[in-house]
Amino acid sequence: DAGVTQSPTHLIKTRGQQVTLRCSPKSGHDTVSWYQQALGQGPQFIFQYYEEEERQRGNFPDRFSGHQFPNYSSELNVNALLLGDSALYLCASSPGRWGFYGYTFGSGTRLTVV
Amino acid sequence: GNSVTQMEGPVTLSEEAFLTINCTYTATGYPSLFWYVQYPGEGLQLLLKATKADDKGSNKGFEATYRKETTSFHLEKGSVQVSDSAVYFCALSDPQGTGNQFYFGTGTSLTVIP
Numbered sequence: 001d002a003g004v005t006q007s008p009t010h011l012i013k014t015r016g017q018q019v020t021l022r023c024s025p026k027s028g029h030d031t032v033s034w035y036q037q038a039l040g041q042g043p044q045f046i047f048q049y050y051e052e053e054e055r056q057r058g059n060f061p062d063r064f065s066g067h068q069f070p071n072y073s074s075e076l077n078v079n080a081l082l083l084g085d086s087a088l089y090l091c092a093s094s095p096g097r098w099g100f101y102g103y104t105f106g107s108g109t110r111l112t113v114v
Numbered sequence: 115g116n117s118v119t120q121m122e123g124p125v126t127l128s129e130e131a132f133l134t135i136n137c138t139y140t141a142t143g144y145p146s147l148f149w150y151v152q153y154p155g156e157g158l159q160l161l162l163k164a165t166k167a168d169d170k171g172s173n174k175g176f177e178a179t180y181r182k183e184t185t186s187f188h189l190e191k192g193s194v195q196v197s198d199s200a201v202y203f204c205a206l207s208d209p210q211g212t213g214n215q216f217y218f219g220t221g222t223s224l225t226v227i228p
Contacts, residue, residue, distance in 0.1 A: 033215070035216075042221050043216070043218050044218075048214070056215055090158065092216075102160040103216065104160070105157040107157040108157050
């Protein structure tokens with residue numbers, strides 16, 4: 001049973017560029033959340049997608065946007081990259097919107113902005 | 115608002131020692147509480163959870179009890195192994211407050227030496 005799959009695993013971008021990260025949720029899960037984890041810190045909530053709509057958003061600028069597809073997979077887009085966007089980006093999925101029982105996390109995409 | 119405060123690390127223990135990692139929280143509603151573990155180069159794995167006051171979560175020898183009176187959810191293990199070396203994150207989900215996002219602590223790094 002595949003868990004949460006994220007791609008790519010690593011990438012390097014130049015300041016000002018745009019990046020797209022991808023996530024396939026665990027089988028049976030329809031809700032996808034994205035988190036940013038800076039080095040040495042806990043994950044910070046970016047946003048959550050359910051039924052192809054952004055349902056909740058954390059304290060991140062509009063440069064961060066996303067999308068959810070009918071098959072529940074999701075993309076995270078970041079425009080006008082800043083050096084401070086360098087982080088591990090984690091995708092988490094769950095069956096339904098509420099995290100009572102915890103989310104399943106992917107291994108993340110390590111983004112380095114130079 | 116919602117927040118999680120974790121014991122500062124890093125923590126270094128000898129194999130078979132007793133482990134305690136302190137976690138306290140602030141929440142606007144009635145949160146569910148979680149411990150996640152992150153091994154080097156990997157995403158987060160759910161270790162245990164508790165969804166209401168006085169619940170005890172347990173898994174792989176780890177335990178944590180949801181203490182509403184002290185707003186705490188301390189992680190304990192009676193005898194650690196080298197394979198327990200990882201970063202541990204305390205987290206809360208507060209669906210009655212701001213919704214279903216997770217709030218994470220900053221993480222506590224544990225190293226177990228033989």
